[in-house]
Every structure is written in C-alpha cells, then in structure tokens.
Amino acid sequence: MRTFRTLGATAFATVTGLALVGTAFTGAGTAEAAPASLHAPSALVLTVGEGADPAVGTVVRAVTLTCLPRPSGSHPAPEAACAELASAGGDFTSLTDIRDDRPCTREWNPVTLTGDGVWQGRRVAWIATYGNPCELRARTAGGAVFAF
Incomplete structure (x- = not known):
C-alpha cells in the first residue's frame, strides 16, 4: 500500500x-x-577569440547580453549595447563597418568575434574574423556591443 x-x-x-x-x-x-517561448526574446553570448576559427580558437573574453525584458547580463554596458543592436535591427555586420581611419599593420594575427543566441525571438549565430586586433578595434571603434 x-x-x-x-x-x-x-x-x-x-x-x-x-x-x-x-x-x-x-x-x-x-x-x-507565461511567455510562448522557452527562450528570452533577446539573449546573446558575445565572444572575442584568438584565431581564425572559433571552433579551435581561444576565447579571450565572453559576456552575456539580455535585452528583453530589460537590458542586463555580464556585458559592462547592457543598455547601450541593446540600444545599438536595436538601431541596427540586430544586424551584427552593420555594427562592424570601418568607423575609423586608423592605420593598421598587415600582420596576420586573427581575432574572431561571435554573437550567438536569440534576437527578438529569432535564432542568431554570427561570426566575423579580422586580420589582427588593430583591425578589430578599427571596425568596432565607438561601438558598445563589442566594447567588453
């Protein structure tokens, strides 16, 4: 019994x-x-890594960024990063255009950025590789999303 x-x-x-x-x-x-989805509408993991291939490269820095229901995460400036992503419609590529006329050497010391997660309910997986840290800084100068 x-x-x-x-x-x-x-x-x-x-x-x-x-x-x-x-x-x-x-x-x-x-x-x-309750929300219809098990995922937050906008929650991302952003990384900066050494090497041309994120699968075998070394992650140097990584942060979490949640934009909805409110900006939060381990990103040092979640409000500014979420506002920047929102103004770009979640398009990471438009956030990494040359913003500086900073001269960089042509050395090959690749650095890879990744953005992975959910943006406004849709799955996002973005990767971009730059020739060296100077080129990375030139492409993200003044931006909040990758300023960590």
Whole structure:
C-alpha cells in the first residue's frame, strides 16, 4: 500500500505540474500567461577569440547580453549595447563597418568575434574574423556591443 500512495502522490504532482505549464504566478499570487517561448526574446553570448576559427580558437573574453525584458547580463554596458543592436535591427555586420581611419599593420594575427543566441525571438549565430586586433578595434571603434 505504501508504494501505491507514493505513486499516487507522484501522479498527482505530475498532473498538477502539467496543468500549470503555461501559467506564471506573480508575487501577489495571481496567475498570468507565461511567455510562448522557452527562450528570452533577446539573449546573446558575445565572444572575442584568438584565431581564425572559433571552433579551435581561444576565447579571450565572453559576456552575456539580455535585452528583453530589460537590458542586463555580464556585458559592462547592457543598455547601450541593446540600444545599438536595436538601431541596427540586430544586424551584427552593420555594427562592424570601418568607423575609423586608423592605420593598421598587415600582420596576420586573427581575432574572431561571435554573437550567438536569440534576437527578438529569432535564432542568431554570427561570426566575423579580422586580420589582427588593430583591425578589430578599427571596425568596432565607438561601438558598445563589442566594447567588453
């Protein structure tokens, strides 16, 4: 009989848990509809790595950036980075145009940027490789997204 009671309690908890999927409770105890997606509408991991291939390169710096429901994460300036991404429509490529007339050497010391996650509900996986750290700085000068 003991086994039956345990299974009954487990079944009740499972059914009750399934009934609550899709419902969130506020601090006041009232129910609200949960988000339709399991992913945050805008949550990204940004990295700077050494090497031309992020699969085998060394990650030097990495941050998280969440833009919705509010700017947060380990990024040092999440508000500015989210605003910059929003103004670019989430297009990382437009954020890495030459912004400086800074001269750089032609040495080959590749640096790779990545942006991976979800932007406004759609999956994002972006990679760009630059010839050296000077070129990276020239392409991201003044921008907040990769200033970490």
